[in-house]
Amino acid sequence: MKVLVVGSGGREHTLVWKLCQSPKVSAIYCAPGNGGIAALAECVDIKADDIDGLLAFACKTDIDCVVVGPEVPLVLGIVDVFEKAGIRIFGPSKAAARLEGSKVFAKDFMARHNIPTARYASFDSYEAAVSGLDAFVLPVVVKADGLAAGKGVVICENRSAAEDALRQIMTDRVFKEAGSRVVIEEFLSGEEASILAVCDGKDFLLLDSSQDHKRIFDQDRGANTGGMGAYSPAPLVTPQLMTQIAGQVIRPVVEGMRAEGVLFKGILYAGIMVTASGPKVLEFNTRFGDPETQAVLPRLKSDLLELVLAAVEGRLAQHRLEWDARACVCVVLAAGGYPQDYATGQKIGGLADVPEDVVVFHAGTKLSGGQVVTAGGRVLGVTAMGDGIARAITRAYAGVAAIHFEKMHYRRDIGQKALTRS
Numbered sequence: 001m002k003v004l005v006v007g008s009g010g011r012e013h014t015l016v017w018k019l020c021q022s023p024k025v026s027a028i029y030c031a032p033g034n035g036g037i038a039a040l041a042e043c044v045d046i047k048a049d050d051i052d053g054l055l056a057f058a059c060k061t062d063i064d065c066v067v068v069g070p071e072v073p074l075v076l077g078i079v080d081v082f083e084k085a086g087i088r089i090f091g092p093s094k095a096a097a098r099l100e101g102s103k104v105f106a107k108d109f110m111a112r113h114n115i116p117t118a119r120y121a122s123f124d125s126y127e128a129a130v131s132g133l134d135a136f137v138l139p140v141v142v143k144a145d146g147l148a149a150g151k152g153v154v155i156c157e158n159r160s161a162a163e164d165a166l167r168q169i170m171t172d173r174v175f176k177e178a179g180s181r182v183v184i185e186e187f188l189s190g191e192e193a194s195i196l197a198v199c200d201g202k203d204f205l206l207l208d209s210s211q212d213h214k215r216i217f218d219q220d221r222g223a224n225t226g227g228m229g230a231y232s233p234a235p236l237v238t239p240q241l242m243t244q245i246a247g248q249v250i251r252p253v254v255e256g257m258r259a260e261g262v263l264f265k266g267i268l269y270a271g272i273m274v275t276a277s278g279p280k281v282l283e284f285n286t287r288f289g290d291p292e293t294q295a296v297l298p299r300l301k302s303d304l305l306e307l308v309l310a311a312v313e314g315r316l317a318q319h320r321l322e323w324d325a326r327a328c329v330c331v332v333l334a335a336g337g338y339p340q341d342y343a344t345g346q347k348i349g350g351l352a353d354v355p356e357d358v359v360v361f362h363a364g365t366k367l368s369g370g371q372v373v374t375a376g377g378r379v380l381g382v383t384a385m386g387d388g389i390a391r392a393i394t395r396a397y398a399g400v401a402a403i404h405f406e407k408m409h410y411r412r413d414i415g416q417k418a419l420t421r422s
């Protein structure tokens, strides 16, 4: 089969890497891809949100199956367009992707279907939102309704910070139309985990748990990022907790969507806060997580293309997944300055020197005259498996030690939370 992966980050490199292992894949393309993906797939210079361009390419190339990485094309409706053209595509429809594309929709949906989440209210004007703050204790969380590349959530310690956040989102429109509505919600404390499920509209299969590290510095300090590292499985998520999340969150989403006339197909990613009163949903994404995918897929023994096809064709009820019992750790190497301004075009050295048991997934890289150079904030995801999390951590950091580029920044504590727990 000819497969097209849409996107250009570490998640997409991992998807391509895993799909390549399927004997069913005869050719693989990635649009637009990156400097690392180019070693495995034919990179096609079409942006991930250029749906017409992607469709034209897929038709011309006789693509059999499309796997979409990022949220923007999903929210724009790429799945509806490809389905209409009769091309298999793995991901939620535009209507289903509202779970990620609109926080107001997601919160209202959770309220309708009794899915545990933080208490909230939504507003469509700055004045109403400011008065709405009165109903919440501090700290309070302010969220832009629409997609904001992971930057639309502000945890506010005091009233004036909350008013500032509302002003920036609603009045200054720093996230453009994504800020025409906001959600204000109760602050939840606890530890976070990422739960991903593959869904086919009626059934679902859980992927093993993982944990992201969202802050830029060690000990969860500093600004929020797209994710500085991940590990899988997350010992926080016991089998009992996983069963609870499946029953209280994942199943109600798939069934609730169906009851509302929408089939949820693709990946449902629930960002969960494990609180003293049980698991609560922080957010939904409707795609693979980045960098969670880098830590989860290397542990999946089953064929990824078979899984994707089973989901697209509504056959998950008969499908089983097999997992490698070892742990996997992914350490993200970022460009100094990220998540604010950073340099690009820095030469990356040492890629050929990483130990054999380490896989380096490229995120923001490109090839420039045969040399791999940096081309984004998150540059590489250095990934290793090990018997137990401690061993996986040691191996991943052995890989990190081989690599260098100017102003390279990474966290030194990826996986430590799992260690304290186990």
Ligand code: AMP
Pocket (backbone or CB within 6 Å): 118, 141, 150, 153, 155, 185, 186, 187, 188, 189, 192, 214, 271, 282, 283
């Ligand atoms: P989201 O994009 O909604 O996942 O939010 C990004 C991050 O903000 C989450 O991973 C949490 O660390 C934090 N966050 C979001 N909502 C809450 C909340 N209600 N209470 C505490 N932290 C939150």
Ligand code: GLY
Pocket (backbone or CB within 6 Å): 150, 212, 226, 227, 285, 288, 289, 290, 291, 292
């Ligand atoms: N790692 C968080 C995300 O993919 O949104």
